[in-house]
Amino acid sequence: MTYILGLNAYHADAAACLVKDGELVAAVEEERFRRIKHWGGFPSEAIRYCLREAGITLAEVDHVAINSDNAANRWRKLAYALTSGVSLNYVLSRLRNRGERADVVGNLRQHLPEQQFRGTTHTVEHHLCHLASAFLVSPYEKAVAVSVDGFGDFSSAAWGLGEGGNLSVDGRVYFPHSLGVFYEAMTQFIGFPHYGDEYKVMGLAPYGKPAYVEQMKEIVRLKNDGTFALDLRYFRHASGEGASYQVKDGIPSGGRLWSDELVKLLGPARDPAAPLEDRHRDIARSAQVTYENAFFHLLNALHARYAADAVVLAGGCAYNSVANGKVLERTPFKKLYVQSAGGDAGGAIGAAFATWHKTKGAMAKRHFVMDHSYWGPSATxxxxxxxxxxxxxxxxxxxxxxxxxxxxxxxxxxxxxxxxxxxxxxxxxxxxxxxxxxxxxxxxxxxxxxxxxxxxxxxxxxxxxxxxxxxxxxxxxxxxxxxxxxxxxxxxxxxxxxxxxxxxxxxxxxxxxxxxxxxxxxxxxxxxxxxxxxxxxxxxxxxxxxxxxxxxxxxxxxxxxxxxxxxxxxxxxxxxxxxxxxxx
Structure with a gap:
């Protein structure tokens, strides 16, 4: 009997899940216990719940897998730090944060002092976790797997082919280019400043007209290989100024992502306290259309490459349900699967299932399909x-x-x-x-x-x-x-x-x-x-x-x-x- 604890920790939507012999037993976000939306940090209460649900202690857990790997894409990170002009202080602060997060055993000891962990820890690259969270619990034997989000482990998108228990990562879009950052920047620009407010733009978009789509073609440029690139003049994150993402007292926040050049292109940003005008609705609609155009450009290129009928989606952008509803209409794919926690919380499941298949090899037959979402606490x-x-x-x-x-x-x-x-x-x-x-x-x-x-x-x-x-x-x-x-x-x-x-x-x-x-x-x-x-x-x-x-x-x-x-x-x-x- 093998137990694997999967974690999303020290990031928004901290979460834990428990997998027993390749079957999900429990999964829950830490925010449900802490009562703070998108709570980030170490998911100690979620871990305690998962262990309780299974009737075991931490000592019986064989593996702990976390959906982040500091070593991933390290040469790209180093090259970027040396050539981009970001300040040394910024680089050092990021390295300090990552060092604190890397000590999984130390964090378990600190946050669950009453429990003892004797197993093995695994760091699993962020986008591999997203892809695994979608494909390895999907109903498909073979599918193209796609992850699109803000950033994780220095990339913002990844894709590959899942077949049986195998999952390849064949391509990526790297920092500083990101569809998630584009959408978050537009969310802030329209006057929704809080972490996770993107769904408000999606809800506002149908009330507007796509009046700014031509201007936004300057911001997000589609490439011949199906990928995309941002025009960095319109953003602040690439310099480190606007990439001040942090979690303080469990509350995630990020700096302003858009630059003053965006005002020249689209007019003034909306003050969050000001009323919504037609122009803001039009910007929301144009941002949604721009996102969809880039997203389907990528999916169509991937279908041409892999010629598989099914696609599975994960990453924060998998919550764009408006775009998801058009996948079968605007691409040749015939089947789509998005599990219920497509964002970073879902990386806990991806880390656990990726580790199950890695540690068990050929013995790890896929036999679990997530066809419902009811994995959290109940009341007697x-x-x-x-x-x-x-x-x-x-x-x-x-x-x-x-x-x-x-x-x-x-x-x-x-x-x-x-x-x-x-x-x-x-x-x-x-x-x-x-x-x-x-x-x-x-x-x-x-x-x-x-x-x-x-x-x-x-x-x-x-x-x-x-x-x-x-x-x-x-x-x-x-x-x-x-x-x-x-x-x-x-x-x-x-x-x-x-x-x-x-x-x-x-x-x-x-x-x-x-x-x-x-x-x-x-x-x-x-x-x-x-x-x-x-x-x-x-x-x-x-x-x-x-x-x-x-x-x-x-x-x-x-x-x-x-x-x-x-x-x-x-x-x-x-x-x-x-x-x-x-x-x-």
């Missing part, structure tokens, strides 16, 4: 009952009724009835989702038929920008009737066009351009959620519920206590904790 009925009892006085003060409904069909019918009446539901079930999307276990649910549901949710709970869309969770068999596609999208990683005649029936989950970021729900993958959506369909004729993450400007809730806190401090109408239905 007793833990839920205790959490409710602790807050009973608060529930009474809020005028709540509390009812335990042991029969699942009855529980789902009651909940579906409340959704159909326009109520907002907090839905807390089973194991926590792996990755940033709530997929029916830590979700806030609403009626997709109500045109005002977005406003209701933003007013009552989310308090976020009005342009940001909410997602439809749909029964898998109903997809072709409602969408212009027929595909499995269990992780909400692709946006597809909703059939024109259906858009008016589900306005709350239809984007302004007639699309939706769907999640397909199956009875095998999540039977209770499927039963709830079926109950809603029986009441309304619509096999879809509106789904958004169970949180309020915080990480998705992990424990029942956090779900109760969120319910009581917002104006949510109903909370379903396991079998218990709580109603205001």
């Amino acid at each position: 009925p007793d833990e839920i009952a205790a959490a409710i009892a602790q807050r009973r006085a608060d529930f009474e003060a809020a005028g709540c009724t509390i009812e335990r409904i042991a029969d699942e069909a009855t529980l789902c019918r009651h909940t579906a009835q409340s959704i159909s009446e326009g109520k907002v539901i907090g839905w807390f079930q089973g194991r926590l989702e792996w990755g940033p999307r709530a997929l029916g276990n830590r979700s806030i649910l609403g009626d997709p038929r109500r045109a005002d549901m977005k406003d209701i949710l933003n007013l009552k709970i989310k308090r976020r920008e009005s342009f940001r869309p909410f997602a439809p969770s749909i029964l898998r068999e109903a997809v072709p009737e409602w969408f212009e596609t027929d595909d499995d999208v269990p992780f909400m990683m692709q946006v597809f066009r909703i059939r024109e005649e259906k858009r008016k029936e589900i306005p709350a989950v239809t984007h302004v351009d007639g699309t939706g970021r769907l999640q397909t729900v199956t009875w095998l993958g999540n039977p209770r959620y499927a039963r709830l959506i079926s109950a809603f369909r029986d009441l309304t004729g619509v096999p879809i519920v509106l789904n958004t993450s169970f949180n309020e400007n915080e990480p998705v809730v992990c424990k029942p206590e956090e779900a109760i806190d969120c319910f009581l401090r917002t104006r949510m109408d109903v909370l379903v904790l396991g079998d218990t239905l709580i109603q205001r």
